[in-house]
Amino acid sequence: MSEQKTIRLVVTRQDGPNENPYREEFVVPYRKNMNVISAFMEIQRNPVNAEGKKTTPINWESNCLEEVCGACSMIINGRPRQSCTALIDNLEQPIRIEPMNTFPVLRDLIIDRGRMFDALKKVKAWIPIDGSHDLGPGPRQSEEEQQWRYELSKCMTCGVCMEACPNVSGKSSFVGPFAVGQVALMNSHPTGSMRAQERMEALISDGGLQECGNSQNCVRACPKGIPLTKAIATMNRAATKHMFKKWLDF
Amino acid sequence: MNEKIIIVGGGLAGLAAAMKASETGARVQIFSIVPVKRSHSVCAQGGINGAVNTKGEGDSPWEHFDDSIYGGDFLANQPPVKAMCDAAPGIIYMMDRMGVPFNRTPEGLLDFRRFGGTKHHRTAFAGATTGQQLLYALDEQVRRYEAEGRVEKFEHWEFLSAIIDDEGVCRGITAQDLRTGEIQSFAADAVIMATGGPGIIFGKSTNSVINTGTAASALYQQGAYYANGEFIQVHPTAIPGDDKLRLMSESARGEGGRVWTYDKDGKPWYFLEEMYPAYGNLVPRDIATRAIFKVCVDDKLGVGGENVVFLDLSHKDPHELDVKLGGIIEIYEKFMGEDPRKVPMKIFPAVHYSMGGLWVDYNQMTNIPGLFAAGECEYQYHGANRLGANSLLSAIYGGLVTGPKALEYVRGLKKSSDDINSTVFEAAQKEQADKYDAMFKMNGTENPYQIHKELGEWMTDNVTVVRYNDKLQKTDEKIQELMARYQNLNMVDTLRNNNQAAPFTRQLWNMLELARVITLGALNRNESRGAHYKPEFPDRDDENFLKTTKAKWSPNGPVLEYEDVDTSLIKPRPRRYDVAKEGGGSK
Structure with missing residues (x-):
């Protein structure tokens, strides 16, 4: 038998929010069907680095491991993505893994994506129903409308579009591509559209649509293939109409 | 208010x-x-x-x-x-x-x-x-x-x-x-x-x-x-993976997906349709899981001799599949690298x-x-x-x-x-904080993730689809051994900020406690009912076990009690899926 096949990983680590990042290398035994997360799990069971020194297991966020929860975003070989779908067989080695540092890094690969959830509040990303009591069926919708809304509704707030966008950073207030997509989603619902103007106001305020530089990185990076640039274009047209109407009403 | x-x-x-x-x-x-x-x-x-x-x-x-x-x-x-x-x-x-x-x-x-x-x-x-x-x-x-x-x-x-x-x-x-x-x-x-x-x-x-x-x-x-x-x-259809077993929804069969493997003569065998003509591929999960298990484990007829069978959607209209099953098609493509619109998926049961x-x-x-x-x-x-x-x-x-x-x-x-009185809250907080601090002093030789792996393997092998009393007994003994080894753990991470190892170690103990409840509940229930199947006791036994198991914690392990089930609306009747279900009770 030849010697056992191994995987090499170089992980950018950080002990705390105000600590300096450093790189640590790991060598992990290869098995079939591994992804970046199962390599991390192997390190948990045997926390030793490539130099043979004892170390702490890597800290990272993950949950569903099938790309529907949005937790496990990180930069892998230079590309922001979900680590659950990062299959070892498809990655060039050594695999370089870094946190998505558009967001504050808390420890190792753990980041604080709180600003995304705040953005959802800011743009009022909900359908304003009268209450959860029994009021019968919702409005009828065509299959076409449903399919457009379903595409937008797959957004799992993973932050990959934020990392990829050149106009989102710790210094800018841009709500980010995903939030524009969520406004498009809510405004295209028959009930949601009744408050479309309110969401539009939020979307053209500070840190809104005008911050988009049209790099189109978001749509290429989105792991769910959400038509973000189409949503941005739709919202831009709606914003122009909104402004014009406001000007007429003035 | x-x-x-x-x-x-x-x-x-x-x-x-x-x-x-x-x-x-x-x-x-x-x-x-x-x-x-x-x-x-x-x-x-x-x-x-x-x-x-x-x-x-x-x-x-x-x-x-x-x-x-x-x-x-x-x-x-x-x-x-x-x-x-x-x-x-x-x-x-x-x-x-x-x-x-x-x-x-x-x-x-x-x-x-x-x-x-x-x-x-x-x-x-x-x-x-x-x-x-x-x-x-x-x-x-x-x-x-x-x-x-x-x-x-x-x-x-x-x-x-x-x-x-x-x-x-x-x-x-x-x-x-x-x-x-x-x-x-x-x-x-x-x-x-x-x-x-x-x-x-x-x-x-x-x-x-x-x-x-x-x-x-x-x-x-x-x-x-x-x-x-x-x-x-145990769900009948999941894709085996190294880190998790990914679900392939029952809706795949709801939309016409068929489960099959090759029979002894090498011909496609739609075994669920053959065994359960009334419901076919849409039998409940426990039934489908046991059938797949039997075909693979007992009959050794899994695809390519492995523990997998086909879940096949390749005869369906690809556009319809995208609209109705897009999410799972995507999961299969991303993790297995094959297109279920064209080739049958390979699946096996998984705890669900x-x-x-x-x-x-x-x-x-x-x-x-x-x-x-x-x-x-x-x-x-x-x-x-x-x-x-x-x-x-x-x-x-x-x-x-x-x-x-x-x-x-x-x-x-x-x-x-x-x-x-505020002392009630203070005492509760102190108790937990003390417990947490004590975990950081664990300086033995065992690794918590390794103990968890062993627990998972024992539970999956012995407390899932087919259950035998001797194996259940041995599993309970194994869990107690793991509990003893837990006392010899090493705290692999001693930083307090965003420490994931210490909370996992705390959860591990709770998993071990609950694993005993699951295992001993199974050991004591000498019948087969729904997902609980014992070849030594293949029939449902309403006389002794039409009862809810209630486990109460004690320092020596779970104490089991049994409570009658409220069947006031529909009288229990035999459950079978090879023929259509009879109507139940009055409305």
Whole structure:
């Protein structure tokens, strides 16, 4: 038998929010069907680095491991993505893994994506129903409308579009591509559209649509293939109409 | 109106409870290990059941109720299940009003598809990511209340214990901020647990990594009854993986998917259709799982000699597959590198769902006054086997009823949590903080992740599809050995900030405690019923075991008690799926 096949990983680590990042290398035994997360799990069971020194297991966020929860975003070989779908067989080695540092890094690969959830509040990303009591069926919708809304509704707030966008950073207030997509989603619902103007106001305020530089990185990076640039274009047209109407009403 | 309610868990059950409790006027705090939008409910794929009867099939809530009771092999108390089925159409309409992008018919109405264990099109769906879409809708409604200041969220916080006063009443919780490591106590007039299932006890399963059952186990160790722990659903169709077993929804079969392998002569063998002509590929999960298991393990007829069979959609229209099953097609493509529109998928059964959970009464309250439970962490709605697409229903329904029930309880209280002496809260906090500090002094040689791996392998090998008493006995001994080795652990990470190893070590103990409940519950139940199957006792034994198992914690391991099942609405009858189900009871 030849010697056992191994995987090499170089992980950018950080002990705390105000600590300096450093790189640590790991060598992990290869098995079939591994992804970046199962390599991390192997390190948990045997926390030793490539130099043979004892170390702490890597800290990272993950949950569903099938790309529907949005937790496990990180930069892998230079590309922001979900680590659950990062299959070892498809990655060039050594695999370089870094946190998505558009967001504050808390420890190792753990980041604080709180600003995304705040953005959802800011743009009022909900359908304003009268209450959860029994009021019968919702409005009828065509299959076409449903399919457009379903595409937008797959957004799992993973932050990959934020990392990829050149106009989102710790210094800018841009709500980010995903939030524009969520406004498009809510405004295209028959009930949601009744408050479309309110969401539009939020979307053209500070840190809104005008911050988009049209790099189109978001749509290429989105792991769910959400038509973000189409949503941005739709919202831009709606914003122009909104402004014009406001000007007429003035 | 100043009632304070704590909800632990922000999946469908927790968010539904939060929304209702908030609408009824309570101050609500939600605690969740992950941002609630990332809860395990997102993994549910196929749909949600409700007898809306839009296909001219004569479906009714009673028929849904009878299918559910029959599918659960008569182990569920019947009145709550009936109430759930009666409420189901209204719940689907409510979720529709919240903007869930349910698939539509050409007329713009909600579309429904078939699922296992029924002859009716009863399952509403949003592609094959229905759980995600339902969760997002509730998340949005709760965010709206949060923006209005009616709900407060504690995300990245882990529940540690209930705070129980001198009278045995629940008055709050202790919890830990997983970011800083800080432990605090929080007062409340009622606490609702909505913490999901314990699949991670089995190592690899279809569950998310947060589904350790740690909260339910902690409460069991504080005196809450854990009911029907031995009833673990093994889903027939998952893709084997190195880190997890990824679910391939039952909706694949609901939309016409066929399960097959090659027979002894090398010809395609559609064994479910042959064994169960009346339901075919849409038999309930326990039945399909045992059939696949038999074909692979006993008959050695798995594809290529391995433990896999085909789940085949390749005969279906690819566009229709994208519209109705897009989510799972994508998962299969991304993880297996093959296109299920063109080639059959390779699947094998995987641990999926716990029918058992915290014991609750018909008001969703545990045996600890003031402590409620809803969703997968309680035991009430699925008997010995859950029908597909009933879990999203039971999670939402459970949350919707528990919110108001908890408030009703609070309004009947003589004293509020404000009247409780602060020493009760201080002592609870100190107890947890001391325990946590002690973990950092563990300097033995064992690794917690390694112990967990062994636990998972033993549980999967011996406490899943086919159960033998000698192996169950040995598994219980193994768990006790792991508990002994736990005492010799090494704390692999000693930083306090965002430490994941220490909370995992705490959860590991709780998993071990709950693993004994599951294993000994199975050992003591000498019959076969629903998901619980013993070749040594192949028949259902209503005389001795038409009973709920209730486990009570003791220092020497679980003490089991048995409680009669309420079968007041439908008389138990033999359960079989090779022929069409007879009508059940009177309406």
